[in-house]
Amino acid sequence: MIIFKKIKWKNFLSTGNKFTEINLIEAKTNLIIGNNGAGKSTILDALTFSLFNKPFRKVNKSQLINTVNEKDCHVELEFNIGNTDWKVIRGMKPVRFEIYKNGNVMNQNAAVNDQQRWLEEQILKLNYKSFTQIVILGSASFVPFMQLTAPNRREVIEDLLDIKIFSAMGLILKERVRGVNERLREISIRKNLLEEKIDMQNGFIQEIENTSKKDVKDKKEKIKNINEQIERYEDDLAEMSQELDAINKDMGMLSDCNKKLRKLGNLKGKLSNKVSTITKEHKFFSENVTCPTCTQNIEESFRLNRINEAESKAKELKKGYEELESAIKLEEENESKFKKITSEASQLTHEISKTSTRVSGLQTQTRDIEQEIQTITEQLKNRTTERHALDKLLGELEGLQKNQAQESEKNVYNEFAHALMKDGGVKSKIIKRYLPLMNQQINKYLQLMDFYINFSLDDEFKESVKSPIHDKFSYESFSEGEKMRIDLSLLFTWREIARMKNSASTNLLILDEIFDSSLDGFGTDYFTKIIKYVVSDANVFIISHKTDDLIDSFDKIIKFDKIKGFSKLV
Numbered sequence: 001m002i003i004f005k006k007i008k009w010k011n012f013l014s015t016g017n018k019f020t021e022i023n024l025i026e027a028k029t030n031l032i033i034g035n036n037g038a039g040k041s042t043i044l045d046a047l048t049f050s051l052f053n054k055p056f057r058k059v060n061k062s063q064l065i066n067t068v069n070e071k072d073c074h075v076e077l078e079f080n081i082g083n084t085d086w087k088v089i090r091g092m093k094p095v096r097f098e099i100y101k102n103g104n105v106m107n108q109n110a111a112v113n114d115q116q117r118w119l120e121e122q123i124l125k126l127n128y129k130s131f132t133q134i135v136i137l138g139s140a141s142f143v144p145f146m147q148l149t150a151p152n153r154r155e156v157i158e159d160l161l162d163i164k165i166f167s168a169m170g171l172i173l174k175e176r177v178r179g180v181n182e183r184l185r186e187i188s189i190r191k192n193l194l195e196e197k198i199d200m201q202n203g204f205i206q207e208i209e210n211t212s213k214k215d216v217k218d219k220k221e222k223i224k225n226i227n228e229q230i231e232r233y234e235d236d237l238a239e240m241s242q243e244l245d246a247i248n249k250d251m252g253m254l255s256d257c258n259k260k261l262r263k264l265g266n267l268k269g270k271l272s273n274k275v276s277t278i279t280k281e282h283k284f285f286s287e288n289v290t291c292p293t294c295t296q297n298i299e300e301s302f303r304l305n306r307i308n309e310a311e312s313k314a315k316e317l318k319k320g321y322e323e324l325e326s327a328i329k330l331e332e333e334n335e336s337k338f339k340k341i342t343s344e345a346s347q348l349t350h351e352i353s354k355t356s357t358r359v360s361g362l363q364t365q366t367r368d369i370e371q372e373i374q375t376i377t378e379q380l381k382n383r384t385t386e387r388h389a390l391d392k393l394l395g396e397l398e399g400l401q402k403n404q405a406q407e408s409e410k411n412v413y414n415e416f417a418h419a420l421m422k423d424g425g426v427k428s429k430i431i432k433r434y435l436p437l438m439n440q441q442i443n444k445y446l447q448l449m450d451f452y453i454n455f456s457l458d459d460e461f462k463e464s465v466k467s468p469i470h471d472k473f474s475y476e477s478f479s480e481g482e483k484m485r486i487d488l489s490l491l492f493t494w495r496e497i498a499r500m501k502n503s504a505s506t507n508l509l510i511l512d513e514i515f516d517s518s519l520d521g522f523g524t525d526y527f528t529k530i531i532k533y534v535v536s537d538a539n540v541f542i543i544s545h546k547t548d549d550l551i552d553s554f555d556k557i558i559k560f561d562k563i564k565g566f567s568k569l570v
Contacts, residue, residue, distance in 0.1 A: 001081070001505040001506065002079055002080075002081055002124065002126070002505065002506040002507070002508075003079060003081070003506075003507045004025070004077070004079045004506065004507060004508040004539075005024055005025050005078045005080060006021065006022070006023055006024055006025075006076075006077075006078045007021070007024060007043065007046055007047065007075070007076065007077045008020060008021035008022070008076050009042070009046045009074065009075040009076070010072070010073075010074050011065065011069045011072045011073045011074060012045075012046060012065075012066065012073055012074070012075060013039065013042050013045065013066065013567070014037070014039050014042070014066065014562065014565075014567040015039060015066060015566060015567050015568075016066065016068070016069065016566035016567075016568075017066075017069055017072070020039075020568070020569055022043060022558065022569075024507075024508060024539055024541075025507065025539055026556065027539070027554075027555035028538075028539060028540065028555055029542070029554045029555045029556070030539070030540065030542065030554060030555065030556045030557075030558055031541075031542050031544065031551065031553075031556070031557050031558065032542065032543045032544070032558045032559075033544060033545070033557065033558070033559050033560070034559055034561060035545075035561070035562070036545075037562060038560040038561050038562050038567055039560045039562065039568075040543050040558075040560040041057070041512060042560075042567060043510065043541070044056040044057065044510065044512060045057055045064060046075050046077075047077065047135075047136075048128065048131070048132075049061075049064060049090055050076070050077040050089075050090045051077065051124065051128075051131065052116075052120070052127075052128045052131070053090065053097070053116060054128065056132070056136065061092075062092075064092065065092055065093060068565065070093070071093040072091070072093060072094075073091055073093060074089070074090075074096070075089070075090050075091065076088070081123065085101070085102050085103070086099070086123060087099075087100040088119070097112060097115065097116075099115065099118075099119060099123075126159060127159065129148075129152055129156055129159075130155070130156050130159035130160070133145055133156045133490075133491070133494055134491065134494045134495050134498055134506065135508050135509060135510060136510045136512065144483070145487070145490045145491075145494075146463065146475045146483075146486065146487070146490070150460060150461060150462075153461040154461060156494070157431060157461065158427065160494055160497045160498050161430055161431065161434060180407050180410055183407055184404065184407050184408065187400055187404045188404070190400055191400045191404065194393060194396055194397050197393055198393045198394065198397060201386065201389060201390045201393060202390065204386060205386050205387060215376065216373050216376055216377070219369050219372060219373050220373065222369060223366050223369050223370065226365060226366050226369075227366065229362055230359055230362050230363065230366075233355050233358055233362075234359065236355055237352060237355050237356065237359070240348055240351060240355070241352065243348060274313075279310075285303045285306045285307045285310070286307055431459055432459050434497065435456075435457060435458070435459060437497070438457060439456040439457060441492070441493040441496050441497070442456075442457075442486075442489045442490060443455055443456075443489075445489035445492045446485060446486070449485045449488065449489070451482065451485045451486075451489075452467070452468070453465055453466065453467045453473070454466040454467070455486065455489070463475050465477070491509075495509070495538070507537065507538055507539050508538065508539055508541075509538040509539070509540045509541070510540075510541045510542075510543070511540070511541070511542050511543065512543045513544060513545070528553050542554070
């Protein structure tokens, strides 16, 4: 049980720089009074801010800082659980969040969110929704249980029955299922890859084993046939090379015929010029006895001598010319022969090149076939190694299959356990077990407030209401005063269940302006009796504008007033 002992605050809402402190265990019944704006409801925001880092009323958290001083917003809450004393300090400007256990500060290196989670789950075992359902009722910002959504109703009940552990376990199991499924997917991928490798290895070994000695023999026979072709081509090459050598020899002998022909042509030209000159001289001296230029007589002996010399030279030149013509004809024949054998040499060279290319291609083919033979031979030698590799792959596959079976079996249990942890599982059975008691308590408190209806909740926390007048009602069918009685009955019931379960049980009960709203006078009388005699384990704080009819009914009166702009206890 949580025993809230003391709370104090400063620079909080309308409170100034001096601490306002309220003892939470001094009196059983406490009446907090004051005018509007005096600060009597500040205790609600101080409580929720210190424990849950949020205000109770609908204001922004930054608005909790006193607008005059604008700094050093500070709240301290002391409480006891069993033999352990706890204190929570929370502040803004500067930000402060400290948890003390028996005077020693805790978890200073932890992240704020982690520290807050530790406070709610490990120390209080109470969250904001549950706190506002069993500790506080009646404020305008309060959402009664019957106005909560179904999931939020369930959350409150799970806190009361201390079964949220099943939800946590459900999340753990869900994560485990997700983790196992992820591992199963990984195993499946690895198994598929391994099976592909095994198929490839089997195919490789099969290919090796299907390669026989006959294949090698056939390839060697092919190499033999190719070599024979190469030999024939090489014989042809030798023959063609000899023929080409002979042609080249002839070409060497005839290679200067063109040069000779040019020289003879030049000589023929010169000889022709000499013949023309001698012919003209012979004609001149034969036809002329006097000089046509000077008209003098040419000496006859001289003339005859020149004619004889010209005739003698002409005979010599004619003979030389004929010899020259024969030499030119011979060289022209040699030139024609040279052109012919040059063409033959070109054709022969081309054929030699083609044959050499064929030989080279056949030699490459031979090398390729020899490499194939070597590969086949090596593969035949490595069959044992490849079988060992296959056995290793099969062993890995067997291990994966066993792991897969183990993980699948594990997941069956995890999924089964996860199903039990869901809302329809163990939690639902526990809730169904307590529902009759809850409904009994609700109706007991309704009768104590002189409200005779049969109110019950089902396992989905939907209400069923019957009255002597009407068979069926709903919560929304009632007046505001009647709704308030139902809300109070639920509040008292949740506190009773919490006390029985020792889960979210607490000494503190704060009721904000319930006497100022729709709770009629008749209901008020019964309510005050319940507070005094039925809810005897609680320190009750009633916040109200009413004073006249209520003061005498309470052990302690706490009055707030606003003095010089600041809220103070008076």
